[in-house]
Amino acid sequence: MIEWLIGIFLAIGVIFNLLASIGLLRFPDVYTRIHAATKCTTFGTIFIVLATVTYAIYSYFWVEKDPSWITIGIHSALVVIFLVLTNPVGAHALGRAARKSGILPYGAVIDELEGRL
Amino acid sequence: MIAPEFFYAALIVMIGAFLALLRVFFGPSVPDRVVGVDTLNTLIVAGMVLLGAAYDRTIYIDIAIVYALLSYVGTLAIAKYLQGGLE
Numbered sequence: 001m002i003e004w005l006i007g008i009f010l011a012i013g014v015i016f017n018l019l020a021s022i023g024l025l026r027f028p029d030v031y032t033r034i035h036a037a038t039k040c041t042t043f044g045t046i047f048i049v050l051a052t053v054t055y056a057i058y059s060y061f062w063v064e065k066d067p068s069w070i071t072i073g074i075h076s077a078l079v080v081i082f083l084v085l086t087n088p089v090g091a092h093a094l095g096r097a098a099r100k101s102g103i104l105p106y107g108a109v110i111d112e113l114e115g116r117l
Numbered sequence: 118m119i120a121p122e123f124f125y126a127a128l129i130v131m132i133g134a135f136l137a138l139l140r141v142f143f144g145p146s147v148p149d150r151v152v153g154v155d156t157l158n159t160l161i162v163a164g165m166v167l168l169g170a171a172y173d174r175t176i177y178i179d180i181a182i183v184y185a186l187l188s189y190v191g192t193l194a195i196a197k198y199l200q201g202g203l204e
Contacts, residue, residue: 010126017160018129021136024156030148033140037152041159048126048163052170055120068175075178076166079185083162086189090155093196098148100200 002058009051016044029106030098038091042083049080123171127164134160151195158188 023036056073060066099113137160140153162185169177197203 007122010122013163014126014129017163018133018136020156021133021160024137024140024153030146030152033149033152037137037156041156041163045159045163045166048130049166051126052123052166055123055170068173071175072170072173072178075175075182076170079162079166079178079181082182082185082189083159086185087159090189090192090196093193094148094151094155094199097196097200101148103146103148 013044013047016040042087049076052076123167127167130164
């Protein structure tokens, strides 16, 4: 039963990571590409790490009592904590830098940053 | 103990990383290429976690932690350069 849980988590994470790449190829300008890529990769990586943590807990309690499984689980959780903290900040800095270097949004109706940068 | 489902997941994540690499090659402007590199970094961190779980090696996941932090610093440096230097 827990193998099904790992499989479902892996499927959700992999599908969202693939959707991020497809959105990166299909959207028209840099802001929509940032929108697609950052959110989908962060969400997909959260679910991939959730599958890894589930696998480590299952292996520690039901396969063998090896303390390296605990290390794998905790360090995977650290990876996802750092990604969730740093990925949106990087995307924000990138979008602000693109707007400051003069790239206008595709098909924008209003631009509230006009004259304020 | 080799877990095959993690290998298949890592394969599909690497297909996504190849699609992000196409955006790095054919991106019309410089911020497009930087967005492609940023996506590529996150996908490679996900692939490192998957392969670390597949081979039961803790050291691969430690490398994923360091790679996530260093790619963040690189993205911030490129963004600072694109917007015209420090203010």
